Amino acid sequence: MNIMRVFKIIFLLLLIACPLKAQNRIDGFSSLVEYQPTCKTSTAVIVCPGGSYCWLSKKYEGSEVAKWLNANGIAAYVLYYPTAGWAGFAWHSRLVFRGHQYPDQIQAVEKAMKLVRSKGYNRVGMMGFSAGGHLVLCAAEYLQPCYKPDFVASLYPVITFSRDEFVHRRSRRGLLGERRWRNKTICDSLSVEMHADLIQCPVFIANCKDDPIVNFHNAMLMDSALTANHKQHLYIQYKTGGHGFGTTASKTSAEAITWKERFLTWMKGIDKIRK
Numbered sequence: 001m002n003i004m005r006v007f008k009i010i011f012l013l014l015l016i017a018c019p020l021k022a023q024n025r026i027d028g029f030s031s032l033v034e035y036q037p038t039c040k041t042s043t044a045v046i047v048c049p050g051g052s053y054c055w056l057s058k059k060y061e062g063s064e065v066a067k068w069l070n071a072n073g074i075a076a077y078v079l080y081y082p083t084a085g086w087a088g089f090a091w092h093s094r095l096v097f098r099g100h101q102y103p104d105q106i107q108a109v110e111k112a113m114k115l116v117r118s119k120g121y122n123r124v125g126m127m128g129f130s131a132g133g134h135l136v137l138c139a140a141e142y143l144q145p146c147y148k149p150d151f152v153a154s155l156y157p158v159i160t161f162s163r164d165e166f167v168h169r170r171s172r173r174g175l176l177g178e179r180r181w182r183n184k185t186i187c188d189s190l191s192v193e194m195h196a197d198l199i200q201c202p203v204f205i206a207n208c209k210d211d212p213i214v215n216f217h218n219a220m221l222m223d224s225a226l227t228a229n230h231k232q233h234l235y236i237q238y239k240t241g242g243h244g245f246g247t248t249a250s251k252t253s254a255e256a257i258t259w260k261e262r263f264l265t266w267m268k269g270i271d272k273i274r275k
Contacts, residue, residue, distance in 0.1 A: 031079065031080040031081065031082075031108065032077055032078070032079055032080070032112050032115065033062075033063075033066070033077065033078045033080070034075075034076075034077055035063075035066035035067065035069070035070050035075070035076040035077070035078070036070065036075055037069075037070040037071070037072075037073050037074060037075060038070075039073055041073050041074060041075050041121075042121055042122035042123070043073075043074050043075065043121060043122065043123050043124075043125070044074070044075040044076070044077060044116050044119070044121040044123075044124045044125070045069055045074055045075070045076050045077070045124070045125045045126065045127050045153075046076075046077045046078075046079050046109070046112050046113065046116060046124065046125070046126045046127070046136075046149070047061075047062060047065050047066055047069075047076055047077065047078045047079065047126075047127050047128070047132075048079050048081060048109070048126065048127070048128035048129070048132030048133075048135050048136055049061035049062040049065075049078070049080075049128075049129055049132050050128070050129040050130025050131045050132045050133065050156075050244065051083060051130070051131060051132075052089075052130070052131050052168070052170040052171045052174045053083055053084060053105065053131045053170075053171050053174030053175040054083055054084045054085070054086075054088065054089040054170060054171075054174040055083055055084075055085070055086065055089070056080055056081075056083060057129065057130075057244060057246070058078075058080065060244065060245065060246040060247075060248050060251065061129040061130070061132065061244070061246040062078045062080075063078060064246055064247055064248055065078070065127065065129075065246050065247050066078050068247040068260065069127075072264060075121065077112065077116050079108065079109065079112045081104075081105045081108040081109065081132075081135065082100035082104040082105055082108055083100055083105075083174065084099060084100060084101065084173075084174045084177070085099060085100065087099070088100070088174070088177075089170075089174065092178050094177045094178050094179075095178045095179070098177075099177070101175065101176060101177035101180075102175050102176055102177075102180075102186075102190070105135055105138075105175065106135070106138055106139065106142060106143075109126075109135060109136075109138075109139045109143070110139075110143055110144075110147055113126075113139070113143065113147040113148075113149070114147060117146075117147065123150035123151070124149060124150055125149050125150050125151040125152060125153070125201075126139055126140070126149040126151075126152050126153070127152075127153040127154075127155070128152075128153070128154055128155070128157065129155045129156065129157075129244075129246060130155075130156055130157065130158060130171075130213070130214060130243065130244065131158050131168075131171045131174065131175070133154035133155055133156065133157025133158060133159075133205075134154075134157055134158040134159060134171065134175075134190075134192060136149065136152050136153070136154055137152060137154055137157065137159070137192040137199070137203075137222070138190065138192060139152070140152045140198075140199045140200070140201055140203070141192060141195050141196075141198040141199055142198070145200075148200060148201065149201055150201055151201050151202045151203070151204070151267070151270060152199075152201055152202070152203050152204070153203075153204040153205075153263055154203065154204070154205050154219075154222070155205075155206055155207070155246075155259065156206070156207040156208065156211055156213075156214055156219070156243050156244075157205065157207065157214070157218060157219060157222065158171045158214055158218060159191070159192055159193050159218035159219065159221050159222045160191045160192075160193055160194075160218055160221055161175075161176075161186075161187040161188070161190050161191045162184070162187050162188050162191040162194070163191070163217075163221065165215075165217075166215045166217045166218055166221065167215075168213070168214045168215070168218070169181075171214075172187065175190070176190075192222065193221040193222050193224070193225040194225070196222070196225035196226050196228070196229045196231060197229045199226070199229075199231055202232045202233060202266075202270045203222075203226060203231065203232070203233035203234075204233070204234050204262075204263055204266050205219050205222060205223060205233065205234070205235045205236070206219075206235070206236040206237075206238070206256075206259040206262070206263075207219040207237060207238070208237070208238045208239070208240060208241035208242055208243070208252075208253075208256050209237060209238065209239050209240070210239065210240050210241065210242060211241075211242060211243045212242060212243060213243040213244065214243060216237065219235065219237065220235075220237070222235075223235035232270070234262075234266050236259060236262055238253065238255050238256040238259075239255065240253040240255060240256065241253040241255065241256025241257075242256075245257070247260055
């Protein structure tokens with residue numbers, strides 16, 4: 001291989017590994033997109049799409065979710081948090097370049113929470129899908145108390161990084177990088193079911209038993225941990241529905257898409273408890 005070809009490959013790796021600038025900016029935040037309902041609202045939700053910490057499902061678990069929240073009178077902020085990128089996933093480029101890896105994602109969440117809270121909402125919750133479902137639970141456990149979410153919804157989530165029989169390995173490598181994804185101490189610290197005692201807000205979880213991507217036992221582990229720690233939560237398991245459907249009915253089963261109504265009802269219920 002001649003030297004010019006080597007330089008071209010290195011340039012391509014750098015180009016793919018570097019994050020692109022988002023077109024929409026909120027107060028200088030290049031990766032947070034705001035969606036406002038037509039009516040005035042006191043509630044906002046930061047939405048974290050899934051994508052194995054390697055990429056982001058920006059439509060079905062991002063913009064479409066935000067529009068649905070708006071239709072129900074809730075402000076939405078879609079967070080395009082840092083991911084490994086295609087180079088990190090396909091070529092293991094982070095063996096050479098750091099790229100994006102933990103704690104970049106949780107730092108992005110904290111920054112987003114600070115910004116959204118500064119807008120004066122009465123409550124700010126978080127909703128995440130798949131790997132994003134793991135991230136919002138990390139926020140509920142590890143952010144400073146003043147920035148922790150007021151409620152969390154975690155859909156078909158990645159939960160454990162330690163239970164090898166259930167772990168979603170691509171998400172674990174996507175978050176931790178090639179040099180740390182087998183480190184037991186770090187994996188244990190980011191297995192959110194092991195730290196459920198730190199969660200102070202209500203939690204909503206839903207997934208499907210036929211999920212072909214993330215083992216359905218992940219959500220069951222979190223349900224058990226929240227129950228053991230006497231934490232306010234609701235866990236719904238559907239028989240069919242798969243993975244990655246967000247709020248789009250055509251991408252899942254008739255039973256699984258009912259999570260949307262269940263979530264809205266649940267939100268009204270926690271409102272009554274707060275009052």
